[in-house]
Amino acid sequence: MIQANGIHYSVGARTLLNSVNFQLEPGRFYGLLGPNGAGKSTLLRILSGELKAQTGTVSINGRKLSDWPLNELAQIRGALPQRAELSFEYTVEEVIALGRSPFGTAPNEATKGTQAIEASLEAFQLQTLRERSYLNLSGGEQQRVQLARVFAQIWREADDDSPRCLLLDEPTTSLDLSHQQQLLQLLRETARRNTTVLAALHDPNQVAAHADALLVLCGGKLVAEGDVETVLNDTLLERYFCVEAETLRTAQNGKSFSFRAHRSPPHSAQ
C-alpha cells in the first residue's frame, strides 16, 4: 500500500507538485498518466525516497518512508528510475544479480537469489544474453535488463504473499511492441500477488487494456484518479493531453481510443 498525503515539491519558484493526495491498494496495477513535465517522474522519485517532499508524507505499507530502514524497504519495494548510468562491462546476469543486494549473502538467500535471477532472465527473455556485456546491448535490451534487476529484487517464493510495492518510471521506453505487451501483462500478474504497482506510462490504450486504475497528473496537480472504466474517457484525454480523442469499444467490452493532435495550438490545462 502506498499513501501520499499533501505532497508539495518545488524547485525555486517553480512548483512541480502541488498538494498531491492518494492511496494505492495492493493487488492493483495503477497507470500514471500525464503530459510531459506534469510531475510524473518527480512524484515517483518522492515515492521511492530519492527526493524529499517539502511538505507532506509518503507511507509504504502503513509506515512512513522516513521510518523505514533503507535495507528493509529495499526488500519489499522495487523502483526503476528513468535513466540508467552504467559504464563498466558488467554482464547481464551480474546486473540482475545486483537486484538481490538487499538480501545479503546467507546460504538460503543465495539459493533464493539464484531462483530470482533465473525467473527474471526468463520473464524478460534474457537467457541467451546472460553472459553478454551490458554495454554492448541495444537500448531496449538494456531497459529489459534493468527491469529484470528490479523484478529480481521484489521476487519471492510462490507461497510468500507479503505485500510489495513496485514503482516504475516509463518502463516501456525503447521496448518493442511485443516486449511492451509482455511487460504490461507481467505488471498485471505481479499486482495480483499482493503488490502495489505504479507505472508512469504514455499510451492511454495500454492503461485501458492492462491497468486497473489510473492517476492523472497535470501541471503538478492530481487532476483525476480512479478505476480505468470510470475515469478514462475521451473528455479526459482532450482536456489534459491536447488531442482530439474518440472512444472505440472493443469486443471484450473494453475501451480503446483513437486520437490525433489538435490543429489549434494546444491550450494549457492550468
Add this chain to the structure above:
Amino acid sequence: MIPKQYRRSFVAILLLATLACSFAALNFGSIDIPPGEILSICLGSLGSLLGLGDPAPEKASIIFQLRLPRVLLALLAGGGLALAGATLQGLFRNPLADPALIGVSSGGAVGASLVLLLGSTLTFTSAIWSSPYTLMLVAMLGSVASTQLVYSLSKTGGRIHVPTMLLCGIAVNAFGGALVGVMLYCADLDTLREITFWGMGSFSRAPHLAVFAASPLFLLLILLLLRQCHPLNVLLLGNAEALHLGFDPHPIQRRLILLCGALVGLSVALCGSIAFVGLVVPHLVRLLVGPNHRYLLPASFFAGAILMIIVDLLAHNLLSNANIPIGILTAFIGAPFFLYLLLNARRKEIV
C-alpha cells in the same frame, strides 16, 4: 576473461605470487645472502628452532634495515595505490580515474612538502614537524581534502561528469604544483634536494622504522577498503539505483573518499608521487576478472604489489650504482597507456 568459477582461485594465486615475489626480491642486492639465511633471518628465533642456523648480525641488519622495508613498502604502497585506483574508478564511475591524475596524490604532496619544509626551518618545533608521523598525517589530510574537492566539483546532480573530473584533476595538480613550488623556493638547498627527490617517488628513501610503523596503518586501510566491495558494486548502477537497493550513496561515498585519500596520502608520505599504477593495474585486472569489485579489489592490490616490487628491483639494478626514481619509471609506462585508454574511451563514448 577468467571464467567466474576460477576468479577466486586467481586471487589466491596472486596472493601466493605476491609472497613469492617479496621473498625473491629480498635476495637481490650488492651483498650476496643465500635464501636459506634470509629465511632464517625473517623467521627470527623460530628459524633457529627449526635448525636453519643463526644468521650473521650484519646480514640481519642489511635485511631488516635495507631490503625488507623497501620490499614491504613496495608491496603495501604499490598494492595500496592500485587498490585506491580501482576504488576511485568505482567511486567516479569511470575507468580514467587515477590517484595522481585527479589530484589525490597532489594534495598529499602539498601536505608532505609543507611538513618537510617546516621541519627544516622551524627549529623550535622541529621535534614535531620532522617526525614521520606528522608527515604521514598531514599528507593523508591533504589527499583526503583534494579527493573531496575533485569529487564535489565533478559531480552535478548525482552524476560524475568525466571531462570535468579530468580537468579538475589538472587544476588541482597545477595548484598543488604551485604550492610545492613556493615551498621549494623558500627551502634551503638540503630541503630542496630532499623534496625534489622525494617527489620523484622511491621505496628506499623512507626510514625503515617509519615503514614498520606505517605498516599496520596501511594494512588497516587496505582491509577496510577491501570490505567496501559490495557497496561499490551497487554504486556503479547509479546513486538512485543504489538507494533503491538499500544503500545510501552519500555515507558510502564519504567513507570511500576518506579511505582512499588516507591510503594514497600515506603512500605519498612514505614514497612520494607514483603515478599511473592506480590506472594501469585495475584496468588490466578488470580485463581478467571483470568489473565485480569482490575480485577486482583484492586482485588489483596483489597485482599492484607484484608490479611495484618488480619495478623497484629494476630501478635498483638496471643501472649499477644508481637508483632510478620509481615515479619516473611508472610515468614512462603509464602515460602512453593513459592516452590509449582515453582514445579508447572516446570511441566508446564514455568521455
